[in-house]
Amino acid sequence: INRPFLTELVDTVIESSEAGYPELREHEAYIKKVIGTEELRFGRTIDAGLNILNGMMSHLKEVHEKVLSGAEVFKLNDTFGFPLDLTREIAAEAGLVVDEAAFHVEMTKQRERARAERLAKDISGWSADLFGELTAEATQFDGYDTLSESAKVIALSDGEELADAIATDEAGESKDGVLVVLDRTPFYAEMGGQVADHGYITNGDAKLKVTQVKKTPKGYFVHTCELLDGTIHVGDEVTASVDTQRRMAICRNHTATHLLQKALREVLGEHVHQAGSYQDDKLTHFDFTHFSAVTPEELRKVEDRVNEKIFEALPVTIQNLPIEEAKKMGAMALFGEKYGSVVRVVDAGGWSTEFCGGTHVTNTAQIGCFKILSESSVAAGIRRIEATTAYGVLNLLDERTEQLAKTAVALKANNLKDAPARAEALTAELKETNKQLDILKAEMASAKIDGLFENAADIDGVRIVSAYLTGTGADTLRDMVDKVRDKAPNAVTVLIGSDGSKTMMAVGVSKNAQARGLKAGALVKKIAAIAGGNGGGKPDFAMAGIRDTSKIDDALNAVPEVVKAEMQ
Template sequence: MGACAAVFVATTLRLRAMRAEQIRETFLEFFERRGHRRLESASLVPSVYDPSVLLTTAGMQPLKPYFRGEEEPPARRLTSCQRCFRTTDIDNVGRTARHLTFFEMLGNFSIGDYFKREAIEYAYELSTEGFGFDPERIWITVFGGDPALGLGPDEEAIEYWRGVGIPEDRIVRLGRDDNFWQAGPTGPCGPCSELYYDRGPQYGADSERPGDDTDRFLEFWNLVFMQYELHPGDRLSELPQRNIDTGAGLERLAALLQGVPSVFESDLFRPLVELGEELSGRRYGEDFRVTRALRIIADHGRGATFLLADGVVPSNEERGYVLRRIMRRTVLQGRVLGIDRPLLEPLYERVIETMSGAWPYLRDERSTILRWARTEEQNFARTIEQGRDLLEELIARAKREGASEIDPEDAFRLHDTFGFPFELTRELLAEEGLSVDEQAVKRLMERAREVARRGASKAGTAAERRERAAELARASGAASRFVGYERLATDTKVLGSADHDGQLLVKLAESPFYPEGGGQVSDTGLLEGEWGRARVLDAIRLPDDQVLVCELLEGKPPSVGAEVHAQVDEERRRRTMRNHTATHLLHAALRRQLGSHVRQAGSYVGPDKLRFDFTHGKRLGRDEAEEIQGLVNAWVEQRLPVRAFETTREEANRLGAIALFGEKYGDWVRVVEIDDVSRELCGGTHVASSAEIGLFEIEAETSSASNVRRIEAVTGPAAAALFARRSATLARLSELLRVPEQELVSAVERLQRELKEARKRAQSGDGRAQAERIVASAQRRDGTAVVVEAVEGLEPRALVDLADAVRQKLGRAVVLLATTVEGRAHLVASVAPELVDVGLRADQLVREAAAAIGGGGGGRPTMAQAGARDAARLAEALEQGRAVIERALS
């Protein structure tokens, strides 16, 4: 054994062999003993007031309002273990020893308290004395300067690192890209120092250094020194308050302290890897492909479980798309391992078992997590089956034509229209010795994303107005005190006013106006004083503050200090309160009738109606909707008391209060309780008794997004008016059909049967004539009759009968017919069995034809149907179908 190796073996004994839970507690307790306030982890879903990211990506992200001075922190010294999710490294997961999507970020933070010296001393002390890292193997990177910023090396940090005992030859100076943190092109920024651990010569050459592309040095802690404000043109100014933001990845610390080669061999991942081995019969380390698959399954299993627990559901949009992607990627990696049984449910169950000790809420959300696991895996299985059939046709065509690759447009359509994963397309093509232009497919995907983004950009005026309001609030020097729970009018003073784009922004010392938030619209009303009158159009919610948006009616804008009488529109507030309390009752009814997987996914509470989006995988049946509506009205009739109270977040959790998806809560929260029926964390305004709602009536139940349903409802007089309109409609139908109202349903059913029979008789005669005409016009190609035609006036069922009749008359034939019904395109293909034997299949024919206009379908090789929304492009679908037939018969 060489001298260098002997040193590494000996010094390894210094490490504390800690389990992950011990590492987590050691870190947090270390900083608690040094005056830091321990914070609970925020959700993976960022606050609704932070639209900058889809998911929480760093420990400091939930603390941004404190760093910006927008909110008062609970303490100047903070520490936390924040659950995080990043998609930037998703393609590297499994390939390297350290990249992950989901991870736990340990951190200590100083908001205007200590700075570089203390941060460096704390990090070094905990690393060496708390965790037992060998001081001789700790390396440091520091900011080495940047001419564009006009900064030299961070000599202050270098000096402090020398002071704790790090020699000069283990302090590495790196550039702006590596060791200068900035939140964006402008804003707070500063140099950073990173702690690396030298894992020994078995991981790399002695010439390698931190910052190199090497596994020898593993970064385990980053210290960010926020001391500058970055302005356009790389101009810097000093921040009035210097802050510290640090992050240490729990998974990397576990790998180092447990002496394993990668994070995936640590106790955080090993139980999940072992499950993958059990289900597949393969072994971690047997080859790169198997090892990578097991790593991806373990990582994505953790990520999906936590996303589901935090209220995200699989969909094709935003964070729901991220979740769906990793869930389906997990299933695909199971295929790589040969797993032919359900994977997601046992995987997520194992995550809950191994991690609920540190994260008890996983156990509370178990049924919801496992329900979505089952549903998504079943849905994906259907997607795979449909996509494979289409891909097999593309492969067969390429081989017939002697091509070495398939058209990128076809590969993109498989992904975009049918949800078939591109990586699976690539894999199956490779098995057949074929390929596809990946760059071309990526360009098509980017073009689709660009189209999706078009029109999604909101008008800049709202964001600009909010920023102007925030500036006015900061300049006023004091927060408005909200008194709208107690009264709807108040006499107060103006703290600030400003003009913005023709509207008046006003900040009051006291405000009875509820600012929009939690789904509830803002109050409106009037401001009056000797200066004049202004109509309040909106109340902008700011962190711990608000600003009113007004329209000046008479006089001139009020000056600072002017007295003002503020009056809320009482009737509008009363109607909104009814709808808000009804929303809570609806939420409780949905969870009681459908299950605890129901989560609020968005809402609108206004004076006109309520709209409630909730996670649920299928539309409500008529009976379900009636039961839910009936339950809400039963609670209304019971005159249940409604009360609001403040308590600790811990006590609210103990009481079972439901938190709102995407909201941010502090240590003290407001709970709205409706007797024993509902408890929710809510800052909104509510009636005093459920009886004030009067009547609750569901207007509509529709789809809002994938796995998200939407109920729109009205209450009070609006519900009575809706009920009256429906009664009038029933009376009119009774009059027209000349039957009593109680017999309307049976009368309509009888009419439907009669209409269906009449259409059938009419189409039978028309169908025979059409069949004879189509047979006569069929084209012949090498003994095969070919029919590709649009017909009018037929229902889909009649179209199937016609296609079958034509094919029967023609014998060896392929028939593709299409029609339009209520704006939708319908296609039917019928193929003779002998043509199926030579590769011409009805199911593949209609799928390709419909896919050309964004539709889909399927069926048997000899008879299949498809549909698409865009009936105006029916000719394109038929042309695509004709091309498929031509290729098959050539």
């Protein structure tokens, strides 16, 4: 089969499986789109991988070796998605073998790195050791209804082992990394894309600053704290208080994310589904399924639609409902996510209805306003919008106003209103100046060429024009080489120039000189190599970068010898 074909199988799979998985029929168009797109991308991956693999195999043949490096094959697999079994088959056809033992060593290292990264981000790794043996009831979360309440400490740890009590040191210095488990808490634990609450845990003797909260598999909310003062004991009665302003900012961004998803589905189409999200007190990231960049006009429509719903002051209600009843309401669920028989449904005025366990405002007007900051690609068929609300929008406005004010000053504009016209005037002025500068450079180059011919060496009838010209960029070098080639049909020109940021070599071979077997591409490689450079090009013109500027004189002095060796 030499064409994309997997989408042709989707109908059969859905027909045979929809009794147990009815959502397959519901998302049929989306499934076909994803599979079709991925199959095309894989085809392109194979093409790109083949080019790289062929280069690797050609190199082995040049050095008379027959074993493909395991590290290189792993890189081909890890970076470009090229399968090991395909590499093995292609290599075998070419009489080569793959060092699979080394490949699997690299694969193991990669898995260990990925596992370490997951454990660094996820609580489950250390929670199994620290709190897995607790027999107390799971922490009761009360944070939907209250932001401050009394609670009891049921477990403590310094991050290494459980402890009955933890205190500041003798000097009264605070202690980081104190882990506290409470019987109940108003602190939201990081989950579902929403960050954890911050705040304080206090009693008469101790004060702890809460900087992270995660939920263990057994349901314990683990508060990561800095013990600012005193001693905390297991069994202590404490007051747990969430940072109210930060929680409210998170709520605004989370509810705005729901509105954003609904607006995207209206503007882009029903194929849009959530593919990930993140909300903190500063902004929201929303990842969604879509197969092309969202246009500026579409983004404007989405932003306007969200703000329209904010200004309508829609009530935001939350209910715990049987899942079938929630679906009848039209509540959006994450495709592929597993839900219990009862789900939490967040409804914004009947316009946006979603399954969600996060915290939200009670009315869309509390969001204030909504602003999209960026739109980008994060994976195949997945786009990301970053946005902010309320104080984030005001801060953005202040920041951009300050930037505009500084720009106006730099442009010597009288005020912000005059800045665009002033910028246009300066751009036109700069364009004219550059035009005059190009004319001047061309005149200077012509003058230099006449001087270069005076000192040109003659190698068996071929004139050698060479020089190092400071303050000369690649474009000027190219123009000068062209002029020499037009002026002298039997010349080889080697010019090195530096514009302050990089040093380049340009080589030109005139028509009659080419007839003597001289080629610019071959000459530039040999001459530039003397100064640590490399390059190439056509028979009449070639360029190379120069790395070791201390060897420029050596390279130019070698030109006659190199030309003589290449001449027929």
